[in-house]
Amino acid sequence: MTESVAEISRRYQSYMVELRRKIHSHPELSFEEQGTSTLVQDELNRLGIPFELAGDYGIVATIEGKNPHQMVALRADMDALPIHENNAHLPYCSKTPGVMHACGHDGHVAMLLGAAQVFQHVKDTMNGTVKLCFQQAEERGGGTAEILKLLAPFPVKSAFAIHLWSEIESGKFSVQAGPRMAAGDNFEIVIQGVGCHGATPHRGVDPIVVASAIVMNVSHLIAREIDPTHAAALTFGKLHSGEAGNVIPDKAVLAGTLRTTDKADQVHLQAALRRVVQSTADAFRARAEVSIKRGGPMLFNEARCSQLAEQTVQELFGAGDLMAFPPLMVSENFGDFLEVYPGLMAFIGVRNESRGACFAHHHPQFNIDEDALYRGAALHVGYALKCFESL
Incomplete structure (x- = not known):
């Protein structure tokens, strides 16, 4: 492979931006993500990636590598919030009154679909299999049980998720071990x-x-x-x-x-x-x-998995992009995955005041610096490949 994972991911930056804006324009509340789920399914079909439904709108897709006994689950949540967006200056502002992607889930979906593109480049040399998990209803504490049921028969070694975070400078990573969300x-x-x-x-x-x-x-x-x-x-x-x-x-x-x-x-x-x-x-x-x-369980990053994620960031982007970030008192039901499998949730910064991406999560003017999207896709892929080598 002549290109690095980061370089391949960067090639799909515009693809991820387009997807993220399409999802942002048409947000859907928890347990109502029909359009978002259809979009994801259409992309997976286009890429020739098989999938199963998890509940009404959740999806678990499979990208097979050389070794079916090494498996990593990567997760993105899909739902929006009951908030009226106050970003009329954005061409991709929500078209659904009273509903908004004010937490970054639109970016999470775009990054995991971007990662799917990158996996297509490396799967022939990949010493393991990847499960791409698109979760419904995270904001209301749902969606995890259906996915975990589909994962249960398989030898999943680790579960991994990314949360874009507006309090962290755009492009910086926090992958440290220990309690991360309450x-x-x-x-x-x-x-x-x-x-x-x-x-x-x-x-x-x-x-x-x-x-x-x-x-x-x-x-x-x-x-x-x-x-x-x-x-x-x-x-x-x-x-x-x-x-x-x-x-x-x-x-x-x-x-x-x-x-x-x-x-x-x-x-x-x-x-x-x-x-x-x-x-x-x-x-x-x-x-x-x-x-x-x-509600959401405590979210603890397992020490060995955090170490692998740290090594991945260093190899992809350099040690200078790693940072420590304190635990958050907000909750996230990805902790349901981490009660079953070792793994972690990584934070990637999307704060950029020059682009107006400086408002807190769940704020009606929330937005992200989209330049971070390719970095998230690269981390998804890099972490999975690192797990195949080490776990």
């Missing part, structure tokens, strides 16, 4: 009081007062019950109660999110949340029920 548990607290007229509060049990006390009491848990060197967050985002200003309602509902980067902290905080809610409700003569639903 577990995201969602909770709801239903407080049952006794309703009455606002003029006679002594005749009722005010659930709004109870809810307020719960918020204040729970707010101390992170500061006083968790090791301060561990990243954790407990946030309330919803309080709903009552309909009229002169009526004490009989019920209040609180909801929030619990983020942890240590499994022991996760277990402790779930129990502590229940304990404080119950004791606070008892103190005010109210009743409270707590429900906690698992």
